[in-house]
Amino acid sequence: MSSTATTERQSNVSEALARGRLGVPSVIFFVLSAAAPLTVVAGVVTTGYGVIGVLGIPLAFLAVAAVLALFSAGYVAMARRTANAGAFYAYVTRGLGRPAGVGTAWVALIAYNALQVGLYGTIGAAAEPVLDRLFGIQPQWWVVALVAWALVGVLGLLRVDINGMVLAALLCAEIAVIVVFDLGQLGNPAGGSVSFAAFSPDNFFVPGVGAVLVLAILGFVGFEASVVFSEESKDPKRTVPMATYLSVAIIAVVYALSSWSMTVAVGPDRIVEEAGTQSVGLIFNLAGAHLGSTVLTIGEALFLTSVLAAMISFHNTTARYTFALGRERVLPAVFGRTSPATGAPQAASLAQSVLGLLVIVLYAVNGWDPVLQLFFWLGTSGGFGVLLMIATTAVAIIAYFARSGEQETLWRRLIAPGIAAIALTAIIVLAVQNFANLLGVEPDSPLRWIFPAVYPVAALLGGLWGVMLRRNRPDTYARIGLGAESAAAIVAAPSDSGPVPTSAEVRR
Amino acid sequence: MLIADEFFLIAHNDTRGKAKLHPAATGLGLAGGLLGELILYGHVTVASGQVTVIDRRPPADALAHTVLDQLIGEAQHQSVRTWLSFLAQTAATSVGERLARAGVLRRQENRRLLRTTVTYQPIDLNVAAWPATRLRAVLERSDPPSVPDALVLGLVAAAGLTREVLWSAGPRAHHRLNLIIPALPAPLKELVAHTESAVGAAVLRGIP
Numbered sequence: 001m002s003s004t005a006t007t008e009r010q011s012n013v014s015e016a017l018a019r020g021r022l023g024v025p026s027v028i029f030f031v032l033s034a035a036a037p038l039t040v041v042a043g044v045v046t047t048g049y050g051v052i053g054v055l056g057i058p059l060a061f062l063a064v065a066a067v068l069a070l071f072s073a074g075y076v077a078m079a080r081r082t083a084n085a086g087a088f089y090a091y092v093t094r095g096l097g098r099p100a101g102v103g104t105a106w107v108a109l110i111a112y113n114a115l116q117v118g119l120y121g122t123i124g125a126a127a128e129p130v131l132d133r134l135f136g137i138q139p140q141w142w143v144v145a146l147v148a149w150a151l152v153g154v155l156g157l158l159r160v161d162i163n164g165m166v167l168a169a170l171l172c173a174e175i176a177v178i179v180v181f182d183l184g185q186l187g188n189p190a191g192g193s194v195s196f197a198a199f200s201p202d203n204f205f206v207p208g209v210g211a212v213l214v215l216a217i218l219g220f221v222g223f224e225a226s227v228v229f230s231e232e233s234k235d236p237k238r239t240v241p242m243a244t245y246l247s248v249a250i251i252a253v254v255y256a257l258s259s260w261s262m263t264v265a266v267g268p269d270r271i272v273e274e275a276g277t278q279s280v281g282l283i284f285n286l287a288g289a290h291l292g293s294t295v296l297t298i299g300e301a302l303f304l305t306s307v308l309a310a311m312i313s314f315h316n317t318t319a320r321y322t323f324a325l326g327r328e329r330v331l332p333a334v335f336g337r338t339s340p341a342t343g344a345p346q347a348a349s350l351a352q353s354v355l356g357l358l359v360i361v362l363y364a365v366n367g368w369d370p371v372l373q374l375f376f377w378l379g380t381s382g383g384f385g386v387l388l389m390i391a392t393t394a395v396a397i398i399a400y401f402a403r404s405g406e407q408e409t410l411w412r413r414l415i416a417p418g419i420a421a422i423a424l425t426a427i428i429v430l431a432v433q434n435f436a437n438l439l440g441v442e443p444d445s446p447l448r449w450i451f452p453a454v455y456p457v458a459a460l461l462g463g464l465w466g467v468m469l470r471r472n473r474p475d476t477y478a479r480i481g482l483g484a485e486s487a488a489a490i491v492a493a494p495s496d497s498g499p500v501p502t503s504a505e506v507r508r
Numbered sequence: 509m510l511i512a513d514e515f516f517l518i519a520h521n522d523t524r525g526k527a528k529l530h531p532a533a534t535g536l537g538l539a540g541g542l543l544g545e546l547i548l549y550g551h552v553t554v555a556s557g558q559v560t561v562i563d564r565r566p567p568a569d570a571l572a573h574t575v576l577d578q579l580i581g582e583a584q585h586q587s588v589r590t591w592l593s594f595l596a597q598t599a600a601t602s603v604g605e606r607l608a609r610a611g612v613l614r615r616q617e618n619r620r621l622l623r624t625t626v627t628y629q630p631i632d633l634n635v636a637a638w639p640a641t642r643l644r645a646v647l648e649r650s651d652p653p654s655v656p657d658a659l660v661l662g663l664v665a666a667a668g669l670t671r672e673v674l675w676s677a678g679p680r681a682h683h684r685l686n687l688i689i690p691a692l693p694a695p696l697k698e699l700v701a702h703t704e705s706a707v708g709a710a711v712l713r714g715i716p
Contacts, residue, residue, distance in 0.1 A: 012578070013585045013594045086712065159530075228713065320712050327708050336708070338668045343530035343711055484708025487666070488557070488701045 021234045027226050027243035028250070033167040034222035034317070035251055036310035038174040041181075041258045042303050043122050046282040047376045048215045049259075049275035051440035055197060055268055056204030058260040060216040063204075065252030067423045068220055069245060071390060074397040074417035076241040077408055079227035084324060084483030086228035088389040093481025095396025095403075099466030101481045104392055105325055106462030107455050111385025112321060113352065114378040115221060116314035117359045119307055120145040121374025125280045126304045133297065142364035148308060149360060152315050153353035159344035167309060174306055177299045178254060181283055182261040184290035190267030197268035198260045210430025211380075211438035217390075217427070218383030219255050223247050224390075225317070262286070279371055315352055322348035324483035329476040330469070372440065380438050381451045384431060388455050391424035510569065511548070512541030512603045513612070514639040514660045517630075518673060522637040525613065525629040529669055532710040535596030537667035538603050540703035542575050542595055543588070544659050547695050551576055554695040557702070558586040571606045588702045596706075604628040612636065640673050647674070647681035653688060659696050662689045666704035 022030075048057055075091075084090040089108055093101025124141025131137050131144070186194065197203055204212075226244040233239035263271045265286050275282050284303075288296040323345035326335025339346040363374050394417045401413035431438065436448040469477040479486035509517075515537050519529045527534060543559065546552045549572065551563045561580055566573045575595065585591065604626075607613040612635055613628035630636035643661055646653045653661065664673055665685060674681055689700055 011582055011584070013582050013590065016594055016597055017590065084712075232713065323708075324712060338530075338533075338707075338711055340529045340533070340668055340672060341527075343532060343668075345711060484712050485705050487704035487708060488698070 018234065021232055022229050022239065023234050024239055024243045024246070027229050027233060027239060028247050029168045029171060030229070031222055031226050031243065031247040032250065033171045033309060034225055034313040035220070035247075036174075036222075036306045036313070037171070037178060037251070037254055038299075038303050038306035039119070039122070039310050040219045040255060041178055042283050042299075043126070043280050043307070043375065044215065044218060044379065045255070045259045045262070046275050046278070046280055047371060048212070049262070049271050050279060051276075051372065051376060052208050052211045052215065052437050053272045053276075054203070054206055054208040054212045054437075055263060055271065056200075056206070056209065057212055057215065058198045058256040058263075059201070059204045060209075060212040061219060061252050061256040061259065064213060064216040064220060064427075065248050067420055067427070068223060068248050068390070070416045071394050071420035071424070072223075072241070072244045072248065073412050074401075074420070075224075075393065076227060076230075076244055077412040078397050078400055079230045079240065080236055081406065082230075083485035083489075084481065085230045086225060087321060087324060087483060088224065088393045090481045090483065091393045091400070092389075092396045095398070095400035096392070098470070098477060098480040099463040100392075100396075102330060102466035102469070103459035103462035104389055105321075105330065106458040106465075107385055107389055108321055109318070109325075110454060110458055111382045111389065112314060112318040113355055113382075114385065115218075115382035116311060116318055116352065117356050118375050118378030118382060119311045119314065120149060120356060120360050121363070121370035121376075121378070122280065123148045123304075123307050123311070125371055126300075126307045129284070129300045130304050133300075140364075141370045142360055145360045145364075145370070146357075148311060149353070149356050151308070152311050152356070153349070155312055156315050156319060156349040156353065157339070157342070157344055157346060159339070159342040170302070170305055170309060173298075174302050175254060177295070177302050178258055180291065180295060181287050181299060182258050184295075185261040185265035185283075185286055188290050189264045190270070194264050195268050196260075198263040203268075208434050208437040210427065210432070210434035213427045214380055214384050214387060214431045214438055216255075217387045218379055220248065220251055221383060221386050222313075223251065224386075258283075265290070315349070315356075318352045319345050319348040322351060327484050328479045328482060328486045329473075330465075330480060377439055377451070381454070384438075384452060385455050387424065387428060387431065388459075391421060391428055394418075394421035394424060509639065510541075510572075510606075511544045511656060511660055511663070512538050512571075512599070513607055513610070514643075515541045515663055515667075516600075516603045516607060516628075517612075517636050517639045518643075518660075518664060519667070519669060520628070520636075522630055522633060522640075525616070525627045528672055529667060531600070532596070533667040533669075533707045535599050536592055536703055536706045536710065537663050537669070538599035539592045539595035540663045540666065540699055541603070541660075542571070542599060543591060544663065544696060544699055545569070545572050546576055546579075547699065548656060548659070552579060554588055554698045554702075557588050557698075559588055559591055560586065569606075571602055574602075588699065589706055592702060592706050601626070643673055644677055644681070647677060647684050652691070655693065655696070658688045658692055659700070661685060662692060662696070662700035663703060665689065666700050667707055 045057060078091060079085040082090055082094060089101045089104035092104040124144040127144045226240055226247060230236055230240050262283060266274045278285055284296060284300055287299055322331060322335050325331040326333055335348045337347060338344060363370060397417040398414060401408055432452055435452050436443045436445060439447055441447050479489055482489050519534050519537060520527055549567050551567060552559055552561050559579060564580060567576060604613060608615045608628060612631060614631050616627050616629050618625050618627060643657060646657050664670060
C-alpha cells in the first residue's frame with residue numbers, strides 16, 4: 001500500500017488521486033466543526049458548573065487533553081493499518097477479538113445516539129433569544145426541537161452534508177466569538193482581580209472530580225474522527241497524526257480558557273450558584289453586560305447554528321455507524337443500503353430520526369426538563385460511553401501491536417497507550433463513583449446506577465451476539481469490524497498482509 | 509453491448525439521461541465495468557486485491573485500449589482499489605463519449621447559472637431501456653445467466669442500484685441475484701466485491 005505511494009517517476013494515477021486529498025488544516029476543520037465549540041462552552045460548561053458544582057473544570061480539560069494526546073499516539077499508528085478506521089469497534093475487533101468488537105459497536109450506537117438526541121434538549125434554549133428578537137415569539141422548547149428534528153431528518157436523507165466552507169466559516173466565527181467573550185469576561189473580573197482558583201488542584205481533587213472529567217471528555221468527542229481520512233490525506237504518516245494532536249490542543253486551550261474566564265467574571269465563589277440559576281444563558285448575560293448588544297446577538301445566533309451543526313454532524317456519524325454495521329450484516333442488511341440518487345444511508349438515517357422523535361415526544365408529554373434532563377443527562381451519558389470506548393480501544397491497541405508484531409516504536413505501541421489506558425480506567429472508576437454528581441441527583445437515586453449500567457449490559461449483549469454469529473453465521477462473523485470494507489474481505493485475504501507479489505508484473 | 513455501456517444506461521434515466529445514481533457510485537460502477545471488460549477479454553486478471561496485465565495486445569475497443577495502456581504505463585500501481593478510484597474520476601465522461609460515438613446517446617451541454625453541465629441523452633428510447641429490461645428477463649429465467657450478464661448484475665448490486673433493475677421483479681429474481689454473484693469466476697467476483705467496498709467507503713467518508 002505505502003510502498004507504491006512514493007515514486008520518482010511522474011504518475012498520472014498518483015497525481016489524479018492526490019488532487020482530492022486533504023491536508024492538515026482541512027482535517028482540523030472537519031474535526032473541530034463536529035466538536036461544535038460554542039455548544040460546549042455555552043451549553044455544556046455552564047450547565048456543568050451548575051449541576052456538578054465543582055470549580056475545577058478548566059483543569060479537567062487540560063488533564064483530559066493530556067490523556068487523549070497520549071492515547072492518540074497509538075491510535076493514529078493503528079489507524080493506518082486498520083480498515084474502517086473511523087470506528088472504535090474496528091480497533092477493538094482487531095485487538096481484542098470479534099465478540100468484544102460487537103459489544104463495543106453496541107456501546108457506540110447507544111453513546112452516539114444519546115449525544116445526538118441530547119442536543120434536541122438545548123436547541124429550544126438556544127433558539128429562544130434569537131426567535132424572540134426576530135419575531136417576538138417564545139415557542140415551547142419541543143416545538144423548536146421538532147422543527148430542528150425535521151430539518152436534521154430531511155438533510156440526513158438528502159445527504160446534504162453542510163458544505164465544508166460554510167462549516168469552516170461558522171467554526172471560525174464561533175471561535176472568534178468565544179475569544180471575544182473570554183476577553184470581555186477577563187476584562188471585567190469579579191471583585192476587581194483575576195482569580196486563578198479554577199486551576200488550583202485543591203479545587204480539582206474534590207468529591208465530584210470524576211463527573212468533571214466525564215464532562216471534559218464530552219467536550220472532546222469528535223476528535224476520533226480525524227482518522228477517517230487516514231487514506232484520503234496527503235501524507236498518511238504525517239497529516240492525520242498532526243491534525244489529531246493539533247485538534248486536541250486547540251480544543252483544550254479554547255475550553256480551558258473559556259471555562260476559566262467564566263469563573264473570573266462571576267467569581268470563583270459564586271460561579272456554581274450563578275450557573276445553576278442562569279444555566280445556558282450565563283455567558284450571554286455576561287457578554288451582554290460587558291460587550292453590548294451587537295456582540296451578544298451575534299453570539300446567540302452562532303450558538304443556535306452551532307447546536308444545529310452539531311446535531312447534523314452527530315446524526316450523520318450515527319447513521320454511518322449503523323450503515324457500516326449493516327454492511328457487515330451485524331445489523332440487518334437493510335441498514336447497509338443507500339438511497340441510489342443521493343448515496344445517503346437511508347434506513348440508518350431514518351432509524352436515528354425515529355429515535356430522536358420518540359425521545360422528544362417522551363420528554364414533551366412528561367414535561368421533563370429539556371436542558372438538564374435531556375441535554376445534560378444524555379450528553380454526559382453519551383460522553384461516558386465514549387470514555388468507555390476510548391479506554392477499551394487503548395487496551396486493544398496494545399493487544400494488537402503485541403500480537404501482530406508490526407514494526408512500531410515502543411512509545412506508540414506500548415508506553416503511550418499503556419499510560420492512557422491506566423489514566424482512562426482511573427477516570428472511569430472516579431466517574432462511576434461520582435455519577436450522582438454528574439447527573440445532579442441524590443446519591444441514593446437509582447438513576448445514578450441505571451445510566452452507567454446501560455453500557456456494560458449493552459456490551460455484554462453485543463458480545464453474546466458476536467459469539468452467536470460465530471456459531472450460526474460464520475460468514476458474517478468473519479466480516480465483523482471491517483465496515484464497508486467487509487464486502488471485499490470475503491473474497492480475498494486482507495490486502496494489507498504480507499508483501500505484494502511482484503513476479504507477475506509486466507515488464508516495460 | 510459492452511459492460512460499462514450497459515451499466516451507464518441502467519444508471520441513467522432512459523428518457524432524459526438524468527442520473528439515477530449518485531456520482532461516486534456511478535463512477536465506481538463504471539470503473540468496475542471498464543476493468544471487467546479487460547478481464548473478460550483476457551487482458552488483465554484480478555487476484556488478492558491486485559490487477560495484473562496478462563495480455564498486452566491492444567483490445568479492439570478504443571476506450572478499453574486506453575485503459576489497458578494506463579495499466580501498463582503505471583505498473584507501479586496494482587491495487588484494484590487504486591485503479592477503481594482513478595478510473596472512477598473520468599469514467600462517466602469516457603463511457604458517455606463511447607456511447608455517443610456508438611450512436612446510442614447524444615452529448616448535450618446545458619448552461620445553467622454560469623455552469624455548463626454535460627448530459628448524454630438517449631437517441632432511441634428502446635435501445636437505452638434495453639439493458640435493464642433484458643437483465644430483468646435474465647433473472648426471471650431459471651437457467652444461469654452468461655458471465656457478462658452476471659458481471660453487469662453484480663456491478664449493479666455493488667453500486668446499490670438493485671431496486672432500479674428489479675423494481676417489478678418477484679422475490680425469485682431477488683433470490684437468484686443473490687446466487688449469481690458468488691458463482692462468478694474468481695477475478696470477476698473479486699472485482700465486484702472491491703467495487704462494493706469502494707462504494708461503501710465513499711458513503712462512510714461522507715464526501716459526495
